[in-house]
Amino acid sequence: MSADPAAIDHVIRARRTNMFVDRERPVAERIITELCELATWAPNHKRTWPWRFASVVGAGRSRLGHVVSNAMAAHGDDPAKVTKALTKYERTPNILIIGSIPGDSDERTAENRDAAAAAAQNLMLAATARGIATYWGSCPKGSHEAVAEFAGFERGTHIAGIFYVGYEATSMETPTRPAPLITRISD
Ligand SMILES: Cc1cc2nc3c(=O)[nH]c(=O)nc-3n(C[C@H](O)[C@H](O)[C@H](O)COP(=O)(O)O)c2cc1C
Structure with missing residues (x-):
């Protein structure tokens, strides 16, 4: 199998961590489903399909903020951060929570987390x-724990990330990246 390497390379380099989005234009659930389906093509050891997704929109974002804020307060977090958490998920029209279920050993749990990160990149x-x-x-x-429960994930699911999502309004500057450190071993 082969694809257009230039197109793939371009997308890989163009992805940027960016929260400057059109707040008035939510991403349709049909497209969110498409993105989650593409995520599931990531490798996963023993085919555990460890990823879980939750799509949060509308007032759900404020409910998520309250859940996180309460959990942070109970954990003794900085009060300024606790207050900020109440509204921070309303900065983009869509939020996606990605979780990784526990495995039947510590090693499998770690592999599940790696697989969920690969799914997130997809x-x-x-x-x-x-x-x-x-x-x-x-x-x-x-x-x-509170976010996993809010998301309807199995008990013990690790939250790989809470992703802010929306149609890009302003593109981010492209940072230079250090060259990869490669050890070369032959013969
Ligand atoms: C596991 C993981 C957790 C992250 N958590 C945060 C975070 O909590 N806050 C944040 O500002 N960025 C977070 N980031 C995004 C990185 O800061 C971002 O990828 C980095 O600045 C490089 O920018 P780029 O993605 O545009 O290349 C996270 C990235 C990863 C892989």
């Missing part, structure tokens, strides 16, 4: 190709 690249910006946000400390 999703972000597919979004970039459609003019949709993404921003990978970490799930705040102490709120994984």
Whole structure:
């Protein structure tokens, strides 16, 4: 199998962490479904299909903010961050939560997390190709359990990220990247 390498390379390089989106134009659920389906083509060891997705729009974003804020407060987080969390998920019209289910051993759980990260990258690249910006946000400390429950994920699901999603309004500057560090071993 071969594809147009120039097109693929362009999308890989064009993906940027970007929250400057059109706040008035939500991404349709049909497209969110398409992105999640493309995410599932990521490799996953033992075919555990470990990723879970939750699409959050409208007032759901504020409910997510409250869930995270309460969990952060219970965890003793900085009060300014706790307050900010109440509204921060309303900055983009769509939020996607990606989770990774626990495996039957620590090793499998780690592999599931790796696979979910690969799925997340698939999703972000597919979004970039459609003019949709993404921003990978970490799930705040102490709120994984509450977010997993909010998202309807299985108990013990690790939250790989809470992704801000929307049609790109302003493109980000492209940073230079350090050259890859490659150890070459032969013969
Ligand atoms: C696992 C993971 C967690 C991340 N969490 C955050 C975060 O909480 N806040 C944030 O600003 N960026 C977060 N990022 C995004 C990085 O900051 C971003 O990828 C980096 O600045 C490089 O920019 P680029 O994605 O445009 O190349 C995260 C990225 C990864 C892979």
